[in-house]
Amino acid sequence: MTIKILSIDGGGTRGLFPATLLTQLESDLGKRVTECFDVIIGSATGGIIASSLAAGLTAEQIQGIYLNEARSLLPKNFWRQFILLNPISMFRAKYSNKGVYASLVNHIGETKTLNDVFQKYGEKPVFLMPTLELNPFLQAAEIPAFKPIIYNSTSETDKDLRLIDIAMRTSAAAINLPIYQKFAEGGNYANDPCVFGLSFAMGQEPDTAHQLRLQNNKLGLAKAPTEIKLLSLGCGSDGKSYVPEEQLKNPDWGFLKWQRYLVQLVIDTNMVANQYLTKEILPKENYLRINAYYKDEAAPAILRNKKLRLDVTDSAQLHAIKDYATDVYAANRNAILNFI
Numbered sequence: 001m002t003i004k005i006l007s008i009d010g011g012g013t014r015g016l017f018p019a020t021l022l023t024q025l026e027s028d029l030g031k032r033v034t035e036c037f038d039v040i041i042g043s044a045t046g047g048i049i050a051s052s053l054a055a056g057l058t059a060e061q062i063q064g065i066y067l068n069e070a071r072s073l074l075p076k077n078f079w080r081q082f083i084l085l086n087p088i089s090m091f092r093a094k095y096s097n098k099g100v101y102a103s104l105v106n107h108i109g110e111t112k113t114l115n116d117v118f119q120k121y122g123e124k125p126v127f128l129m130p131t132l133e134l135n136p137f138l139q140a141a142e143i144p145a146f147k148p149i150i151y152n153s154t155s156e157t158d159k160d161l162r163l164i165d166i167a168m169r170t171s172a173a174a175i176n177l178p179i180y181q182k183f184a185e186g187g188n189y190a191n192d193p194c195v196f197g198l199s200f201a202m203g204q205e206p207d208t209a210h211q212l213r214l215q216n217n218k219l220g221l222a223k224a225p226t227e228i229k230l231l232s233l234g235c236g237s238d239g240k241s242y243v244p245e246e247q248l249k250n251p252d253w254g255f256l257k258w259q260r261y262l263v264q265l266v267i268d269t270n271m272v273a274n275q276y277l278t279k280e281i282l283p284k285e286n287y288l289r290i291n292a293y294y295k296d297e298a299a300p301a302i303l304r305n306k307k308l309r310l311d312v313t314d315s316a317q318l319h320a321i322k323d324y325a326t327d328v329y330a331a332n333r334n335a336i337l338n339f340i
Contacts, residue, residue, distance in 0.1 A: 010044025011235025
């Protein structure tokens, strides 16, 4: 039997883009996203979307959070914003995480756990949310290092973890938000988490330690690539990782030249790698990627001609992202519906 995976990228408040795509999808199908997929994986802002779906929110409710609460999610603070005026800001996050936490409390609550999610959904869908543990417990002889963690709604060992803490951990964006409970965002290695959803779907290792509550007693769904279909949703791109040819005339780059691309290098290279691997593993017809270029001629002028941040809170730009996502969905509607 073929299973379907929904993978949702990270991308700050641009998470409005995939949230709008999913809102359109729910409207077309007349049912919840959670009824259409067997695995839902989201990282960073995609992890917030996945956690919100797991908590029972509709896609339209999630869309409303990004559209109407962006300024309270990422409240501007004079001293945090202007580094030149306040050098202390160089040593602290750009935003407090109190706004994100308050919004999550309001929408998904403080008490829901992974066990609650499992009791509601069982194995359809399984929710996966990546994060990065900065100070993991070390076994004997282990080398100290960051540890990737993929939270799983069928987990036995993590079943008492609060959903709100998982959402905060997966979205604790470096520089923008504080580290949360010694975790940083999953986007550091899985900003496009498609390959990790694919890995879980294909996993066949026996669950000898009873880590999960899957009926097959394995650490994955044990599916072949031909039995997996994966829909991957991006948050839109502004093409900042593209290097103009004139910049490459002198290839002897030092820090000052590289630093212009370092953030995009971290974000985009793992996305490109994960997409490459997914394309190599799955049959061509079993992988559908929907994303958009904000500088395209088809994009609204306010997105093309004005600086667009990952942490966008401008109301006009947010509404433009919603409109653009609606147009992108309409252009790909038949492909998406046929794929599902």
